[in-house]
Amino acid sequence: MTVTLAQAINRALTDAMADDDRVLVFGEDVGKLGGVFRVTDGLQTRFGRERCFDTPLAESGIIGTAIGLAMYGYRPVPEMQFDGFSYPAFEQLVSHLAKLRNRSRGTLRLPVTVRIPYGGGIGAVEHHSESPETYWVHTAGLTVVTPGTPEDGYALTREAIASDDPVILLEPKRRYWMKADIELPATAPPHTEAVVRRPGEDVTIVCYGPMVRTALEAAEAAEQEGWSLEVLDLRSLSPMDTGSIVASVQRTGRAVVVHEASRTLGMGAEVAARVQEAAFYHLEAPVLRATGFDTPYPPAKLEGYWLPDVDRILDLVERSLAY
Amino acid sequence: MTVTLAQAINRALTDAMADDDRVLVFGEDVGKLGGVFRVTDGLQTRFGRERCFDTPLAESGIIGTAIGLAMYGYRPVPEMQFDGFSYPAFEQLVSHLAKLRNRSRGTLRLPVTVRIPYGGGIGAVEHHSESPETYWVHTAGLTVVTPGTPEDGYALTREAIASDDPVILLEPKRRYWMKADIELPATAPPHTEAVVRRPGEDVTIVCYGPMVRTALEAAEAAEQEGWSLEVLDLRSLSPMDTGSIVASVQRTGRAVVVHEASRTLGMGAEVAARVQEAAFYHLEAPVLRATGFDTPYPPAKLEGYWLPDVDRILDLVERSLAY
Amino acid sequence: MGEDVTAPAADARDPASLLPPDEPVRLLSPDGTFHADAAYPVALSDAELVAIHRAMVITRRVDREAINLQRQGQLGVYASCLGQEAAQVASAWALDAQDWVFPSYRELGAAVVREVDPADLLHLFRGTWLSNHDPYEHRFALLSIPIGTQALHATGFAMGARLDANPLVTIVYFGDGGTSEGDPHEAMTFAGVLRAPVVFFVQNNQYAISVPLDQQTAAPTLAHKAVGYGLPGYRCDGNDPLATFAVTRRAVEDARAGHGPALIEALTYRMEAHTTSDDPTRYRTQEELEAAARTDPIARMRNHLRQRDLLDDATEAGFEQEADERARAVRDAIYDAPHGDPLELFDHVTLADRADLAAQREELRAELAARVAGQEGDDGPGPAPGAGGDA
Amino acid sequence: MGEDVTAPAADARDPASLLPPDEPVRLLSPDGTFHADAAYPVALSDAELVAIHRAMVITRRVDREAINLQRQGQLGVYASCLGQEAAQVASAWALDAQDWVFPSYRELGAAVVREVDPADLLHLFRGTWLSNHDPYEHRFALLSIPIGTQALHATGFAMGARLDANPLVTIVYFGDGGTSEGDPHEAMTFAGVLRAPVVFFVQNNQYAISVPLDQQTAAPTLAHKAVGYGLPGYRCDGNDPLATFAVTRRAVEDARAGHGPALIEALTYRMEAHTTSDDPTRYRTQEELEAAARTDPIARMRNHLRQRDLLDDATEAGFEQEADERARAVRDAIYDAPHGDPLELFDHVTLADRADLAAQREELRAELAARVAGQEGDDGPGPAPGAGGDA
Ligand SMILES: Cc1ncc(C[n+]2csc(CCOP(=O)(O)OP(=O)(O)O)c2C)c(N)n1
Ligand SMILES: Cc1ncc(C[n+]2csc(CCOP(=O)(O)OP(=O)(O)O)c2C)c(N)n1
Ligand SMILES: [Mg+2]
Numbered sequence A, B: 001m002t003v004t005l006a007q008a009i010n011r012a013l014t015d016a017m018a019d020d021d022r023v024l025v026f027g028e029d030v031g032k033l034g035g036v037f038r039v040t041d042g043l044q045t046r047f048g049r050e051r052c053f054d055t056p057l058a059e060s061g062i063i064g065t066a067i068g069l070a071m072y073g074y075r076p077v078p079e080m081q082f083d084g085f086s087y088p089a090f091e092q093l094v095s096h097l098a099k100l101r102n103r104s105r106g107t108l109r110l111p112v113t114v115r116i117p118y119g120g121g122i123g124a125v126e127h128h129s130e131s132p133e134t135y136w137v138h139t140a141g142l143t144v145v146t147p148g149t150p151e152d153g154y155a156l157t158r159e160a161i162a163s164d165d166p167v168i169l170l171e172p173k174r175r176y177w178m179k180a181d182i183e184l185p186a187t188a189p190p191h192t193e194a195v196v197r198r199p200g201e202d203v204t205i206v207c208y209g210p211m212v213r214t215a216l217e218a219a220e221a222a223e224q225e226g227w228s229l230e231v232l233d234l235r236s237l238s239p240m241d242t243g244s245i246v247a248s249v250q251r252t253g254r255a256v257v258v259h260e261a262s263r264t265l266g267m268g269a270e271v272a273a274r275v276q277e278a279a280f281y282h283l284e285a286p287v288l289r290a291t292g293f294d295t296p297y298p299p300a301k302l303e304g305y306w307l308p309d310v311d312r313i314l315d316l317v318e319r320s321l322a323y
Numbered sequence C, D: 001m002g003e004d005v006t007a008p009a010a011d012a013r014d015p016a017s018l019l020p021p022d023e024p025v026r027l028l029s030p031d032g033t034f035h036a037d038a039a040y041p042v043a044l045s046d047a048e049l050v051a052i053h054r055a056m057v058i059t060r061r062v063d064r065e066a067i068n069l070q071r072q073g074q075l076g077v078y079a080s081c082l083g084q085e086a087a088q089v090a091s092a093w094a095l096d097a098q099d100w101v102f103p104s105y106r107e108l109g110a111a112v113v114r115e116v117d118p119a120d121l122l123h124l125f126r127g128t129w130l131s132n133h134d135p136y137e138h139r140f141a142l143l144s145i146p147i148g149t150q151a152l153h154a155t156g157f158a159m160g161a162r163l164d165a166n167p168l169v170t171i172v173y174f175g176d177g178g179t180s181e182g183d184p185h186e187a188m189t190f191a192g193v194l195r196a197p198v199v200f201f202v203q204n205n206q207y208a209i210s211v212p213l214d215q216q217t218a219a220p221t222l223a224h225k226a227v228g229y230g231l232p233g234y235r236c237d238g239n240d241p242l243a244t245f246a247v248t249r250r251a252v253e254d255a256r257a258g259h260g261p262a263l264i265e266a267l268t269y270r271m272e273a274h275t276t277s278d279d280p281t282r283y284r285t286q287e288e289l290e291a292a293a294r295t296d297p298i299a300r301m302r303n304h305l306r307q308r309d310l311l312d313d314a315t316e317a318g319f320e321q322e323a324d325e326r327a328r329a330v331r332d333a334i335y336d337a338p339h340g341d342p343l344e345l346f347d348h349v350t351l352a353d354r355a356d357l358a359a360q361r362e363e364l365r366a367e368l369a370a371r372v373a374g375q376e377g378d379d380g381p382g383p384a385p386g387a388g389g390d391a
């Protein structure tokens, strides 16, 4: 059947709540409204106002109470309405959610799945198009995953909710309406494994979340230039499947990392650092980065110039091949 | 005369306040107490309670009101008492302080200097030894500097306060009592220039803040092994003086980056990514990283195992030289 | 510190004086009849009363135009102030010229009073640029999207004015939902202690997107929050422009006189969807909407002015015409307004020139040049590539 | 929603019932005389009264031991609760066994009541590990250092209990300074709306490090903040164990009965420095300290018990001896306590095994092995290298 990413996540939430009555969904407007993207649509109707509820407008409050609920024994799935509105919750995310398990020498388990619609490309106003993954990936103790396909929307959501570790689930909002012809419940490899979405010979394209589709389009276009690109979807940013990246680059000798986030200390930096450490003698060109710029996210009419697209990827592929 | 880093910063604050009565110093306990590290000692006595004052205990409040004061025309120098307590102010720092100039197309200038004592090595309890630089460096719009010497403590503080851009001044707290024989006011190159603290031939050690001294000790020790290390103090993390790093690596062919922050997406990742981009054919070994681990900051009795030290640096130098 | 710190000491501040009255201040009943209240004098000339009406009419018309523009694909999204005109216009009217407004994203009415060109604000919603007016010219800060954060900017600005012995007051607008965030709490704490001349103006429009007030707070009223900061808490009928003006004026004058900040809760109702992206039928009924419509602020003011013979047909028609013209001007400024130079994205990040940004600017310049080369024959800058929900 | 949302509607909740009384509840005068208050019955047996005294005596003795240990270089830092024993012990005494305590970093007294081994808490201050007790065993959460953040955990936990129809209550401790942070504000907002059975217990010890209360807030009292969340606000003499117990018990029982959360302000005084790193002579006077000492909670309770013939010399001597023994046990557990295995740093980061962490663990293992090889002849793990302010 035809399923969008949003529907796949909605179905995963529904199934998780049906399977385990300790799963709770809450946040701003997730209840009666069903979320501003309708990803939580129907949950309150089906599971009641106790298990899917609207909170007061306070993100630190949402994450902080999720921690308390998890300590009690629930499996909270709080939502941050938009990427840019996860920032007021930063202290609870970084000083507590990420660290309580370690602080308690393993006594406290926090099975909290923080859902964050993220990224640009939807023509939104400021603060609604942020790519905050660096903040979470640099923070020890957080698992950070992001689906690039509807299958993964289902599978990674289920896996996150089933995990006894806190997971940041970054949902690429511009792909919410991306369709796939799949059966639900979908299965997928565990988040710890990156997946080759398209095999290739010449250059490895490392991507995730919203850029998986863009990378695939670039690979398509590259074929016309006679370039064979391998598209590797990381799926999990922390931990990152370094082994799969290195294995691919050892074959291709070249890599371009693609992400929306600003370049400096974006994921591309870490991929580059690890690849040159692990595959130094295999590299025929430096690892290059097709990314957003080191400026604040632009106004909607200019976002197309800022975001990496097929052209920017191909430019870097060409540069890589020129070494 | 003999000056500690803390004294140098204190003197810089004093001189800045004396030179410009729009400079205001405020935060938790910075007034009557003179700051928990005494870095603001004497300012309230000399300049009065209007220009150096204690605030209520609320970090978002401190940064948010600093922004308003700056819009009015003051030059606020707010303090975050410890690194880990800058996190409640994250939204104001990232969504406003960093972005308001851009949002206003240059109309709003925010000459705010956010002082943050940071880093470990002082045997403190949790949340008092964090190295949050990645969070600020990845955020477009912030200038991030950190002194590794008392001279720079003076010079970078003065430069930050004089700048019409918001600056995050990361003060390496374990070096507050580090001494130098200097005259104040001290001068130094602008923050945009990295400085070679010790020239060398074999490997470039890229470091900043608290690790400058450690790197110099490593260079000293390396001499006995017959290795000549070049110690490059970045001073500014954003912008980063890529040119100086690349120039050094082009000579040595090798680099080890040293920082306390966790490795993944620490500054070492960005240095590695840029160096391999810019000096691909000069590299004789991958850029290696001597850093804290990807775990939460450890309890005090174990921090010595966690923090990079001379041995860890030399291990990596040896690995680099083995390529 | 007293002798016996844990003893039942006489409190320095009398909390009773800080609590809001049991009933919100209302000076105009819905039919427009005026009921004076000695505590809240309405220091407005007849001409000003009419001018307030005019500003409300213009606000409503431009607001509708913005909704139209959004429907026609000219704006990405828009947050309407329909129904909140009195709360915004009459409160902003209570300011003096040197005073500063710190708006959220919904304050078109306040902007009209401060003579900010509405089209400049709409550029934000169109996505032409992130803002397009000079805050210093109009003493009207940039629209603020992260909820409640601007309360701290208004407080800091007011702290600055007080330090500088400058008799200016700031007013900050936020919503019922905004009262739950940490920032307004911290702002009121700072303002109380530092006696910053700032007026916290909460438009309680009953909803935060879909969340009604009783799911937002269990407080008796939002104005009751004031006592927790040592601030006087006021409550007014926010659809009554005279009550809103009088209450705000009192708070503004007190602040200017050095008596410190205040919190005002203006009771109003958001007649439109939260934004044009919202579907309010999911969470509120037609009946509720109709009941709210009966409290309409503009009808009420019109009735009042008519009763007092301050508004005749010709003046009314003139206002309508002026409003239409203003709307048309906004439309002309916004419709198909081209985006600016993408290279400007690098110009305002920092004041200092940065080599790293210059290099990235050069990358984009090269991309743009390649694009133009690839598009030879096209004229003008094409639509931004890759934008939109391109899934 | 009513018919006329902006009309002067009758408020659902009566704010008067939420405001604290003008005078804090005090049942024991400083000389120990009891004054009953029908609203605050003291449901404590004689044996319990004596047991509260005992817990306070033990708390004070162990607290002093901790300060000694710090002075001897055995702890990195320590935050004393000297003077706050009644506020902590008597409030924790008001809980039932299934209830949960969410402490800040200063709650030794509450820990003693919950039978947490003080040495386990001191490992945090020594830096042996970040915590060392099982929160589920004692229903005593980990000490929380970032100010006020634990208020949200207590609220979430209480939300869970309510959802689960589990009659447990949580109590969260924070300080006067903590009331300024956003998190307790958000916690009280959530608790009010969601009727979470949580008691917010503020120890107003007059200072946040060096900042006195009047620079922290302009509120008439901290208890007045409660009304802004629809919570009842209580105020008690926190150096009076009976008043503290009675007020807390009332709030705890109300919460358990489903009547929702409450805020209690307990007036007390921090007799020691903020922590052992602090120098309070910079910001407070000897006279102030002497005045505060006259309100000492333990002397007061002792007087009371003596007046009522509940405490004789032998019992007192027994308590002192027991307290000494407890202090000695703590000293034995802490003194020169070796650090644990550094490789454990990698064991609790996540539950799932991570290849990246395994690789870093291996790096450290190799470093340790190299070190041991380099130190041949040394016995035992040496001091951690590179630690300390090595400038
Ligand atoms: C920090 C933050 N969280 C969430 C949002 C998303 N959001 C935009 S408006 C809104 C509701 C605001 O309600 P209220 O404060 O009552 O103002 P109103 O929109 O009714 O004027 C929300 C949740 C935001 N803009 N900022
Ligand atoms: C978020 C945060 N900011 C700053 C600090 C540093 N700090 C530790 S204790 C303290 C004062 C706390 O005062 P109060 O809340 O009154 O509690 P008390 O120490 O008096 O018990 C401060 C500022 C902190 N721990 N957490
Ligand atoms: Mg609202």
Ligand SMILES: [Mg+2]
Residues within 6 Å of the ligand: D175, D176, D177, D203, D204, D205, D206, D207, D208, D209
């Ligand atoms: Mg205190």
